Amino acid sequence: MTDKHRFHVIHGTPTLDTSAEQVRKRVRAMPKPAYMVQCHxxxxxxxIETKTGVMMKNGKPVGGTKQLLCVGCLLKGERVLLV
Structure with a gap:
């Protein structure tokens, strides 16, 4: 074996500090009620409430697991689960 590691960690470029990113940072920092769901x-x-693993039985959907997805992230093509 060699002393060189196959993998190494790189520090990627930080996100651009655009006006939209500044708004996102401000919204994330705002206080919210404890019972309100907010995307991390x-x-x-x-x-949006979705169900995964739904099966059809006699022509009707049965079962499945309910999950909450963030609409804003979903519109950008990202699937972010909220708990």
Whole structure:
């Protein structure tokens, strides 16, 4: 074996400090009620309830696991689960 590691950590470029990113930072930092759901990535508070693993039985959907997805992130093509 060699002393060189196959993998190494790089520090990627930070996100651009655009006006939109400044708004996101401000929204994420705002206080919110403890009972309100908020996205940890974008700070949005709109959600969609989806079901995964639904099966069809006699022509009707049965079962599945409910999950909450952030609408703002979903519109950008990211699937962010909220708990």
């Amino acid at each position: 990535r974008c700070g949005g508070r709109e959600v």
